[in-house]
Amino acid sequence: MKNFHGIIFAYSAAPELRELVTHRTAASMPIFGRYRVIDFALSSLMNAGIHDVGVIMQRDYQSLMDHVRSGKSWDMSRKDGGIRLLPPFGMPGYHSGNYFGTMEALNGVGDYIRDIPQKYVVLLLGSMCANIDLNAAGEQHIRSGAPITAICSTTTPPTAQHRYIVGEDGFVKTARFYREGDEEGYTSMEGYIIDKELLVRMMDACAAENHYRFHRDAIAAYLAAGGKMGVYLHEGYYMPIRSVDLYYRANRDMLDPDKRHDLFTPERPVRTRHHSLVSTYYGESAVSSNSLVGDNCRIYGTVENCILSSEVVVEEGAHLRDCVIMRRTTIGRDASLECVIADKDCVIAPGTALKGSEKLPLVIPKGSNI
């Protein structure tokens, strides 16, 4: 799509993600045995032909940079434009590396935003899982005549969110911020399509008044002044990755073929960085049931209702139930794991028994030796 520019917010991680974000930001968390969370925002942009994308980062971005690199995996390594990683302290005239809110993060890269040559900007969270048809959303935005369109989900994830109630004219009538549960209106995915000119005006107004928040300050003021906002409804799978619980849920959702085929629709393929790996080997006594298993694993034990990333080893007699295991983790002989999220590069010694619960899965931090 011509005339669209993408901005991905990858500068924050909810504290409820605990040990999972000690070494990384939420956008670069490994998920679904193959991907990083930011792949969904990047692929949604790519599949709409949007190649010019800025990624706003703030801290703990080493793993994010290692993943995104030149943007080649998403065809975003271009002669002109392409992907730009935007760390803090990068722009002249703005010297606070702390972002108290999205408006401050945008002002932190203010010069970059002001230099965007395109007319429209797509704002997306790097920490959500959804395969959004941005072609349709962009067309709707242009057709509606409103200078801003909120991307909303028809589903309601189990966490606090902003909601928009749509009036008879098809534009937002009321906004309700930080609501829990399935009340009136639609869940905001905190993704927007906005005319660049309006975005810059909002940034200037917030900078002048020391306002930092996108929803509470910029959007609330815009709507209060009678501004028009359209709503694009995303009907597919959506899950924000805001806590260990939601992370665990999202992973387990992918064991459901309907949800999996919906998120990974062949019409809009989800791309990620490519690794040279071999296929996964199953041994003579391996059992794998209702599980997703990445490449280059070696499975000799039993795996039930699990999500395994690549290069995981499950030794003989080991039993995994309801677990999420990240890359290069080894589960020793006769170990027994239930409701465990094991981060990358862990070694679980033979015979170890670890048990969390569905409500509170046990998180094993990256590189643990247990």
Added chain:
Amino acid sequence: MKKSCIAMLLAGGQGSRLYALTQDVAKPSVPFGGKYRIIDFPLSNCANSGIDTVGVLTQYRPLKLNSYIGNGQPWDLDVSDGGVYILPPYLGAHEQGSWFSGTANAIYQNIAFIEMYDPDNVLILSGDHIYKMDYAEMLRAHQENDAACTIAVQQVSMAEATRMGIMSVDEHDLITEFEEKPKQPKSDLASMGIYIFNWKKLKAALIADENDPNSSKDFGKNIIPNMLGAGERMLAYRFRGYWRDVGTITSLWDANMDMLSTDQINLFDPDWPISSRSPICPPHYAGKDAKIIHSIVTEGCEIYGEVENSVLSSSVKVGEGAKVLYSVLMPGAVVEDGAVVEYAIIGENTVVGRGAHIGAAPDGTDSWSVATCGPDITIRSGAVVPAAAMIYTGEEV
């Protein structure tokens, strides 16, 4: 820029002994071992050996191969000085162009390409072998011995030797005699079809051979015996690792089965990665009642039935109650509910209908062999395809 060594990969042959599998594609682009296509092995070996300029000579059905190789990025061969080049036959301004009439003629027709890099040596490879080899080590041996030509050889049994190019050597492994498919082999050192030539000497030999009307323009039949006859210093370079020719249905099936054990060839080796251009798919899914034993399974697969002793490429589907035994399933193959596939090779995107039965277990007689279905075929529900059958694309079964 001058290069010490560039590679020329012979990828133009039809691979007629793979029948339905190479009906529409060149042999090097046939899928192999779950993640790979055959050409991934020589290309990865080149990249890992520090050879960054590779000419790929294509002729037979090159379209899939061309798009697979692309700019060479999966093998890190997208470099600014050098890289991977597809070299099809071409026409010249004043003389009639022609198809490649033999392996030597294919290189002869690309002398101008090689000269662009002004290499000291040229490595000649073929696109139908599965192996991991450090060509840099072979090049070192070639240079240390000041050889005009170095031929990689492997020890084979005397029975096998009658089907291969056989080298007799002296105590320094310098070649004294070369025989193509000898009835009574004098040695058990077989040529692996991997040659390093001093470029100046090879160029002279190619030009001389081109002018010989009786020559069949072949490395094994003409170039090598002629150079040996002219008294050139030719070295046999002994290679002891895993190496398989996958030019026949049986050898292709056998080599795929070898991938089930790491003591034959270790593809998990981070020091020598074999890279491929593979589609990015979600991890494979094993259903509630799936049973997967002694098999390799690749991204994008969805397995609801039973899989034993088999090699599954990406995005293969195995339905409920279906059984896949001792078989090779190429990318996108579908085995519908209740179907049985045993001792078989199923081509890309071929669908085996519900309850169909492909192949049969060995019955102890010599007549047994692998059943093969080419790509893009739909096998009717309930159909029976016997052992040793060969089903071509477009056939109704």
